[in-house]
Amino acid sequence: MPPFPETSVLLLPMVEKCVNLLQTYGFSSLKKLKQVHAFSIRHGLSISNAELGKHLVFYLVSLPSPPPMSYAHKIFTKIEKPINVFVYNTLIRGYAETGDSVSALSLYREMRVSGFVEPDTHTYPFLLKAVTKMADSRLGETIHSIVIRSGFGSLIFAQNSLLHLYANCGDVSSAYKVFDKMPVKDLVAWNSVINGFAENGKPNEALSLYTEMDSKGIKPDGFTIVSLLSACAKIGALALGKRVHVYMIKAGLTRNVHTKNVLLDLYARCGRVEEAKTLFGEMVEKNSVSWTSLIVGLAVNGFGKEAIEIFKEMESEKGLSPCEITFVGILYACSHCGMVKEGFEYFKRMRDEYEIEPRIEHFGCMVDLLARAGQVKEAYEYIMRMPMQPNVVVWRTLLGACTVHGDSDLAEVARVQILQLEPNHSGDYVLLSNMYASEQRWSDVQKIRRQMLRDGVRKVPGHSLVEVGNRVHEFLIGDKSHPQSDEIYAKLREMTERLRLEGYVPRISNVYVDVEEEEKEDALVYHSEKIAVAFMLVSTPERSPIRVVKNLRVCADCHLAIKLVSKVYDREIVVRDRSRFHHFKDGSCSCQDYW
DNA sequence: AAACATCAAC
Numbered sequence: 001m002p003p004f005p006e007t008s009v010l011l012l013p014m015v016e017k018c019v020n021l022l023q024t025y026g027f028s029s030l031k032k033l034k035q036v037h038a039f040s041i042r043h044g045l046s047i048s049n050a051e052l053g054k055h056l057v058f059y060l061v062s063l064p065s066p067p068p069m070s071y072a073h074k075i076f077t078k079i080e081k082p083i084n085v086f087v088y089n090t091l092i093r094g095y096a097e098t099g100d101s102v103s104a105l106s107l108y109r110e111m112r113v114s115g116f117v118e119p120d121t122h123t124y125p126f127l128l129k130a131v132t133k134m135a136d137s138r139l140g141e142t143i144h145s146i147v148i149r150s151g152f153g154s155l156i157f158a159q160n161s162l163l164h165l166y167a168n169c170g171d172v173s174s175a176y177k178v179f180d181k182m183p184v185k186d187l188v189a190w191n192s193v194i195n196g197f198a199e200n201g202k203p204n205e206a207l208s209l210y211t212e213m214d215s216k217g218i219k220p221d222g223f224t225i226v227s228l229l230s231a232c233a234k235i236g237a238l239a240l241g242k243r244v245h246v247y248m249i250k251a252g253l254t255r256n257v258h259t260k261n262v263l264l265d266l267y268a269r270c271g272r273v274e275e276a277k278t279l280f281g282e283m284v285e286k287n288s289v290s291w292t293s294l295i296v297g298l299a300v301n302g303f304g305k306e307a308i309e310i311f312k313e314m315e316s317e318k319g320l321s322p323c324e325i326t327f328v329g330i331l332y333a334c335s336h337c338g339m340v341k342e343g344f345e346y347f348k349r350m351r352d353e354y355e356i357e358p359r360i361e362h363f364g365c366m367v368d369l370l371a372r373a374g375q376v377k378e379a380y381e382y383i384m385r386m387p388m389q390p391n392v393v394v395w396r397t398l399l400g401a402c403t404v405h406g407d408s409d410l411a412e413v414a415r416v417q418i419l420q421l422e423p424n425h426s427g428d429y430v431l432l433s434n435m436y437a438s439e440q441r442w443s444d445v446q447k448i449r450r451q452m453l454r455d456g457v458r459k460v461p462g463h464s465l466v467e468v469g470n471r472v473h474e475f476l477i478g479d480k481s482h483p484q485s486d487e488i489y490a491k492l493r494e495m496t497e498r499l500r501l502e503g504y505v506p507r508i509s510n511v512y513v514d515v516e517e518e519e520k521e522d523a524l525v526y527h528s529e530k531i532a533v534a535f536m537l538v539s540t541p542e543r544s545p546i547r548v549v550k551n552l553r554v555c556a557d558c559h560l561a562i563k564l565v566s567k568v569y570d571r572e573i574v575v576r577d578r579s580r581f582h583h584f585k586d587g588s589c590s591c592q593d594y595w
Numbered sequence: 596a597a598a599c600a601t602c603a604a605c
Contacts (some may be wrong), residue, residue: 023596034601054596055596058596058597060597060599061597062596087603090596090597093597093598121598122597122598123598124598125597125598125599125605126597126598128599129598129599152597155598155599156599157598157599158598158599159599160598160599160600161598161600162599163599163600164599164600167600182605186599187600188599188600189600190600191600191601192599192600194601195601195602220602221598221600221601222601223600224600224601226600226601226602227600227602227603229602230601230602257602258601258602259601261601261603262601262602262603264602264603265602265603287602288603289602289603290599290601290602290603291603292604293602293603295602295603296603296604297603300604313599324604325603325604326603326604327601327604328604328605329603329604332604332605333605335605339596359604359605361604361605362604362605363605364604364605365604365605366605367605368605388605391605393605396605397605434597435597436596545596578604
């Protein structure tokens with residue numbers, strides 16, 4: 001084949017031809033893009049040709065995830081200077097989307113230093129997306145000021161990006177400031193600020209912002225509903241969630257797969273497993289998030305065997321593959337059912353079959369799997385063999401198991417580690433003091449108490465939430481502030497008497513679970529969950545199920561008492577505590593007494 | 596030729 005003359009006039013039709021080819025096949029596959037690239041080389045086109053290079057970079061970056069960024073960047077470096085701002089933007093976008101924020105930032109710097117190109121309206125939204133993923137609010141503020149100086153601060157896309165950036169760093173007040181100052185607030189802005197509050201433990205604020213948005217006549221979309229429902233799911237507010245469900249129906253969003261997924265999650269997290277399963281069964285379009293949500297939902301509710309059955313179904317489904325979170329659910333299910341051998345098998349299959357590299361979360365599950373089954377020493381050895389530094393959660397898992405299985409030596413080891421990684425966490429002191437108390441080691445209990453005082457550790461006050469009708473009732477320990485308090489306490493006394501007849505003996509040792517509580521003179525201080533249960537006994541129809549959401553872990557005494565209440569009063573009681581669900585029925589609990 | 600916002604976890 002004779003060489004092509006190197007005149008741009010002659011090459012022009014060839015550039016056009018290649019660009020045409022890219023436009024026809026561009027989005028289909030990397031293979032096609034490489035073919036066009038090869039074609040251009042065969043026809044004497046140099047990749048330094050700006051027009052061709054620009055298109056190639058664009059189509060490469062636009063490939064489905066993950067785009068071949070190093071290939072795209074290589075072409076970028078060969079394009080003749082000066083490089084068009086569009087090409088910079090495209091590459092920054094690619095890095096932002098693949099989570100390579102460092103490369104996105106350094107490309108931006110390179111662009112500013114080159115002096116040939118200026119950022120345009122698209123540059124900052126892309127760059128801010130990259131910075132958002134770094135969750136570094138200091139850096140965010142720096143870039144924020146650059147955006148303002150650049151003159152693009154009035155752009156609604158830039159404002160929305162900044163709003164999201166602050167929300168993602170957990171800085172809701174800065175996020176709200178950005179939102180508040182926006183002269184024009186579009187749906188994305190509302191959704192971002194609502195989501196910001198929802199994700200940062202302020203579901204009530206999220207809901208009232210929604211009401212405000214509604215009053216301004218702005219219609220919600222799937223994003224709005226997802227944020228609101230997940231806020232409700234997090235605090236276990238079923239009645240509130242049901243209200244959002246009504247908005248969802250009104251807005252015609254019942255067929256949206258994301259909103260359905262999070263509705264399923266809401267029901268599962270409120271202990272309504274049957275409803276969650278029904279919802280799943282009714283879904284026409286199910287994605288892997290739907291399957292994963294159900295599996296995790298079943299697992300945390302103590303229905304591990306069922307979770308594994310669903311996983312097997314998922315595996316036989318075409319076009320779906322379990323992800324790392326699915327496996328967290330499966331390993332969690334195994335550990336809560338004492339299926340140690342199966343847990344190890346799934347762990348192995350995750351690597352071998354699905355090529356998912358285990359993360360610290362998965363190792364954490366394995367530690368729990370061993371420790372929960374009573375193999376506390378093996379769990380410790382497992383931690384020592386892990387290919388990564390154990391985090392505080394892993395040590396806390398071990399500590400929790402040590403207190404249940406009464407291994408105070410290893411508990412001490414775990415405690416020392418936790419203290420280094422995260423001092424001032426009241427839950428650990430409570431766990432430990434609980435364990436010492438159960439061994440009648442009162443001087444050690446005192447020691448822990450003194451340490452808490454010395455370190456200035458404030459215990460998180462326990463509270464329990466219950467819903468009656470559309471109202472949420474909150475109870476604290478020894479709470480007497482409720483209008484029906486007299487009735488509730490009469491019920492508590494009656495409850496204690498009837499439980500005694502069943503052989504209930506209050507577990508004195510666990511009085512020390514609540515260190516502050518000891519200080520109270522009252523000999524009969526009821527934990528919030530007991531008060532909540534008594535309140536539900538007096539305010540709901542006989543035999544109707546009771547749901548309680550507690551912010552801390554249920555103590556052993558309350559656990560035993562509620563088990564008996566479920567039998568004596570013939571009530572199904574679901575308690576969601578800080579780490580799991582307890583389904584009490586006929587005197588036993590789904591957690592099999594390992595809480 | 597391109598832009599901002601969603602879900603599942605030890």
